[in-house]
Amino acid sequence: MLKVAILGGSGYTGCELLRLLLSHPNVKITAVTSQKLAGTLVTDIFLNIRNTGLKFELMDLKKLVKKADLFFLCLPHKTSQETVAFLHKSGKKVIDLSADFRLKSAAVYKKWYATPHNYSPLLK
Structure with a gap:
């Protein structure tokens, strides 16, 4: 079972991702921030998500790294650089589904x- 955390899970992207991952048989959502x-x-x-028991939590990376593998x-924008x-x-x-690592070149960014x-150096 793959333990997954969704950081920034309160927007549209986070909601859709959560909805999709909840139906995956090999994924366990351990945190949504x-x-x-x-x-x-x-x-x-x-309201389209039911019976998870999940609560939104603060993005405390030192705690979260112990809870998830992915x-x-x-x-x-500009929030995910340090997090990544x-x-x-x-x-x-x-x-990273946000904008910070979408482009492969620092010059283009x-x-x-x-x-x-x-x-x-983390751009790929």
Whole structure:
């Protein structure tokens, strides 16, 4: 069973990802984070999801690395760079669905976002 955490799970992307992963027979969702909704049952926010018992929690990476093997990031622009770097150093697998690692070139990233990418060696 693959233990999965969804970081930034309160938006549309996080909701759809959660819905899909809940039906996967080999995945166990161990955490869903939201800074604004921490402590709230996921089912109170997403009415299309039922009976999970999951609550949104704060994104405390030191605690979360102990709870999951794979991390999906659905975070706002410029938020996932440090998170990906921390998880990478911790030996965790990461799938970033946000914008920070969408582009493969630091130069192209700077052109589109008018800011340098702080972890360009992790761009692939």
